[in-house]
Amino acid sequence: MMNSFTDQLNRLIRVAYPPTRIVSLVPSQTELLFDLGLERKVVGVTKFCVHPAEKVKSVVKVGGTKNFRLDVIRSLQPDLIIGNKEENEQTGIEALQKEFPVWMSDIDSLEAAYRMMVAVGQLTDTEKAAQQLVFNIQRSFSSIQKRENQKVLYLIWRSPWMAAGKHTFIDSMLAQVGLQNVVSETRYPELTLSQIQQFQPDRILLSSEPFPFSATHAAELRGVLPATDIQLVDGEMFSWYGSRLVKSVDYFNGLEF
Numbered sequence: 044m045m046n047s048f049t050d051q052l053n054r055l056i057r058v059a060y061p062p063t064r065i066v067s068l069v070p071s072q073t074e075l076l077f078d079l080g081l082e083r084k085v086v087g088v089t090k091f092c093v094h095p096a097e098k099v100k101s102v103v104k105v106g107g108t109k110n111f112r113l114d115v116i117r118s119l120q121p122d123l124i125i126g127n128k129e130e131n132e133q134t135g136i137e138a139l140q141k142e143f144p145v146w147m148s149d150i151d152s153l154e155a156a157y158r159m160m161v162a163v164g165q166l167t168d169t170e171k172a173a174q175q176l177v178f179n180i181q182r183s184f185s186s187i188q189k190r191e192n193q194k195v196l197y198l199i200w201r202s203p204w205m206a207a208g209k210h211t212f213i214d215s216m217l218a219q220v221g222l223q224n225v226v227s228e229t230r231y232p233e234l235t236l237s238q239i240q241q242f243q244p245d246r247i248l249l250s251s252e253p254f255p256f257s258a259t260h261a262a263e264l265r266g267v268l269p270a271t272d273i274q275l276v277d278g279e280m281f282s283w284y285g286s287r288l289v290k291s292v293d294y295f296n297g298l299e300f
Contacts, residue, residue: 044059044060045057045058045059045060046058046060048146048162048165048166050146050147050148050162051128051147051148051149051150051155051158051159051162052128052147052149054147056144056145056146057144058122058123058144058146058166059122059123059144060168061167061168062084062121062122062123062144062166062167063084063122064084064086064119064120064121064122064123065081065084065085065086065087065121065122065123065124065125065167066085066086066087066088066105066116066119066121066123066124066125067085067087067088067089067092067124067125068088068089068105068108068111068124068125068126068127068130068131069089069092069108069125069126069127069130069131069148070089070091070092070093070094070108070283071279071282071283071284071285071286071287072125072127072148072159072163072285073085073088073089073092073094073099073285074092074094074095074283074285074286074287075160075163075176075285075286076125076163076167077094077095077098077099078095078176078285078286079163079164079167079169079172079173079176079286080169080172081167081169082098084167085102086102086103086119086121087102087103087104087105087115087116087119087121088102088103088104088105089104089105089106089107089108089111090104090106090107091107091108094279094287103115103119105119108130108131108132109130109131109132109135110132110135111131111135113135113138113139116139116143117142121143122143122144123143123144123146123166123167124139124143124144124145124146125145125146125147125148125163125166126139126145126146126147126148127147127148127149127150128147128148128149129149129150131147146162146163146166148162150212150284151210151211151212151214151215152212152215153184153212153215153216153219153284153288155212155284156212156284156285156288157177157180157181159284159285160173160176160177160285160286161173161174161177176286176289179289180288180289183288183289183291183292183293184219184292186292186296187219187220187292187295187296188295188296189220189221190220190221190222190300191221192223193221193222193223193245193246193300194222194223194225194242194243194244194245194246195217195222195223195224195225195244195245195246195247195248196224196225196226196239196242196244196246196247196248197213197214197217197224197226197247197248197250197281198247198248198249198250198254198256199213199231199250199252199253199254199278200231200253200254201254201256201260203233203234203235204233204234204235204236204239205231205232205233205234206226206231206232206234207224207226207231208224208226208227208228208229208230208231208232209224209226209227209228209229209230210229210230211229211230211231212281212282212284213281213282216280216281216282216291217281219295220295220300222246222300225242225244226242236267239264239267239268240267240268243268243271244268244271245271245272246271246272246273246274246300247264247268247271247272247273247274248274248276248281249261249264249273249274249275249276250276250278250281250282251275251276251277251278251279252278252279252282253278256275257275258275261273261274261275274298274299276298277294280294280295
């Protein structure tokens with residue numbers, strides 16, 4: 044049976060329902076599919092899809108999130124591909140759309156993440172489990188300990204320095220914690236060390252992904268911002284917008300701010 048669904052880019056796709064051969068091109072959405080009980084239906088994932096660790100090891104890898112291999116995906120003959128506007132490369136997605144149903148998410152807030160999870164549940168005949176998951180996450184966020192009046196710079200890359208700006212999911216997570224993002228630009232602007240100094244943030248958060256920041260980088264920044272608290276943080280907790288959000292609030296509440 045073919046069913047029609049609208050993705051978060053307002054594109055209408057037709058899918059053999061329920062889908063039985065799913066390729067996921069986004070790590071956080073891969074984890075979501077497994078947590079919805081779809082492990083036997085996920086036939087392909089990216090090399091960056093690392094959760095749940097024991098289960099994704101045996102799934103065919105289709106390349107990266109931006110340089111996935113069309114030949115491998117074709118060999119899997121998926122009846123559904125799930126991607127994301129920000130994380131996947133547009134040209135590759137457009138090529139896939141010519142051959143397969145591709146459902147795309149577009150997420151810059153916690154509310155958009157909730158809508159994505161419910162929509163994926165509807166798309167994969169796991170709506171009840173998805174709704175319960177969203178309920179559990181919403182309940183956990185009601186217990187978040189807000190930090191007030193703290194200006195924060197969240198860095199995601201080095202050489203060049205890059206930060207999470209407005210209209211990103213990370214910015215939405217910072218707001219949930221009560222932190223004020225010092226970056227007013229949208230998306231992920233490049234910054235010079237001089238610009239970072241000019242922000243004079245109370246805290247700099249160095250993400251574990253996509254760039255693997257270390258204590259060496261923290262020390263480099265402390266050399267020019269000695270009064271700023273600089274922390275290494277788990278990037279998955281700030282940027283994964285699927286079922287990992289169940290764990291985010293406990294992580295945020297445990298941070299020493």
